Amino acid sequence: MSRIKETSTNFANRQALADNCSEVYASNILGGQWAIVICSCLATGKLRFGELKRLLPNITERMLSLQLRKLEDHKIISRSVYAEVPPRVEYELTDIGYELVPIIKQLEQWGEMHKQYVKKNDCDNVF
Amino acid sequence: MSRIKETSTNFANRQALADNCSEVYASNILGGQWAIVICSCLATGKLRFGELKRLLPNITERMLSLQLRKLEDHKIISRSVYAEVPPRVEYELTDIGYELVPIIKQLEQWGEMHKQYVKKNDCDNVF
DNA sequence: GGACATACTTACATTTTTTATAGTATCCTA
DNA sequence: TAGGATACTATAAAAAATGTAAGTATGTCC
Known part of the structure; x- marks a missing residue:
């Protein structure tokens, strides 16, 4: 997390891809270990x-904290602070x-299907 | 890439999440800079x-090469080698x-929508 | 014999992401 | 006065992902 280095090739590549592939743009936002689960939790x-x-x-x-901030920056979640003690957010x-x-x-x-699929086809790698 | 360290906390976390959240399982497979674009390209x-x-x-x-191998390992793409010279795969x-x-x-x-959304709401971060 | 094309692989370096550990501020309760 | 609850932040280190540069194999063409 922290901050991506704007001079790196990696940065340039992401930028370029995200610009003309909205699916990559989306996956940049949802990527990372926890973003999707957090959204899942908040779905209800x-x-x-x-x-x-x-x-x-x-x-x-x-x-x-980092993930929430990132999602908030991308306007995917909103944050409401209540001035109580102890604080409530x-x-x-x-x-x-x-x-x-x-x-x-x-x-x-799809994940479920895939799990079945690889089970049938004898694949053992998980990631 | 290379190989994930099976003793790391990161590994344990992914494993645990992937086990009971198939959406995380899926995103582990599709994560990474290029997997989704590659699938996009192959869609036709x-x-x-x-x-x-x-x-x-x-x-x-x-x-x-790494991404193709990963996708192949996960049975998302198939690889056919033709015994010609120069080789054809x-x-x-x-x-x-x-x-x-x-x-x-x-x-x-969704990515398109999101781009519009943040444009309207004056957000400047891209990643 | 040497260059060319294709589909890679390898060693190494750098960047990015994730984890570990400890600390902050506030008020309430015991 | 100490401890608890809540929602964080700071710093450092480990791990993972990505990039750089060079090399491999094989037959065809010149």
Whole structure:
């Protein structure tokens, strides 16, 4: 995470691809270990930071924080802070974020199919 | 690429997530800079190594090779070698690979929408 | 014999992502 | 005064992904 180096070839390649392939643009946004699961969790409604953390047991607070910020920057989720003590912060999918839900569902179905497929065809690699 | 370290926390996290979230499982397979574009290119039919390379101008041979191998390992594409000189190798989506095409199309549409959305809402980050 | 074409592979370097560990601020309760 | 709850942030290190540059094999053409 942190910040991508704008002089790297990697940056240039992504930029170029994302510009003329919207599917790559999308996958740049949804890529990364946790973005998709977070959206999945939020598909059923708003959640607090701590609730998300509990749903994603292995995530570090740093990662959760980074991913949430990234998704927020991309306007996929919104963040509402309530001035209470202890603080309460709620995350929720935006309109465009909700548009993602059916796609994620399809990806999930494809994943299931694929698991069956490779099981039948004797493949052992997972990643 | 190369090989993921099976003792790392990262490995454990992916494994755990992929096991009970098929959408994450899918995104592990399709993640990476080039996997989705390659599938996009192959959506219209089989292509040779060199043809793919020309379609993806900035890709290095190493990356193309790695990604193709990965997709092949996951049974998303098939590889046919013809015993000619110079050699001819053709890549083609498998059945389950073709199932991906509509999903990629939707991702593309979502990407377009998202681009409009952030343009309207004055967001400047791209990644 | 030497250059050309194709489809790679290998060793190494750099960049990007993810994890580990510890700390911050605030108010409430015991 | 200490400890808990919440939502983070800072810094460093490990791991993974990507890029650079060069090399391999084989037969055909000149």
